[in-house]
Amino acid sequence: MGAASRQRASRATPVARGARAVRLGRAPLYGLAGRGPAGANEVLAILRTELDNTLRLLGRTRIGALDAAAVRKR
Secondary structure (H helix, E strand, O other): OHHHHHOHHHHHHHHHOOOOOOOOOOHHHHHHHHHHHHHHHHHHHHHHHHHHHHHHHOOOOOHHHOOHHHOOOO
């Protein structure tokens, strides 16, 4: 996914298109390096909150409810 994976909605897009997993990038590693396991957990909590917000904006209540209709084609 590259740089686009740093945008919050772009983590939901591959899942909506059928992906079973999405890379989180370096963010958890930066949290780990800066504050140890607690820092990594904080980063993961932030990413989870961003995903939850994206789901709400798309009108979905869970990640399993994402489908191709939830994303715009380029």
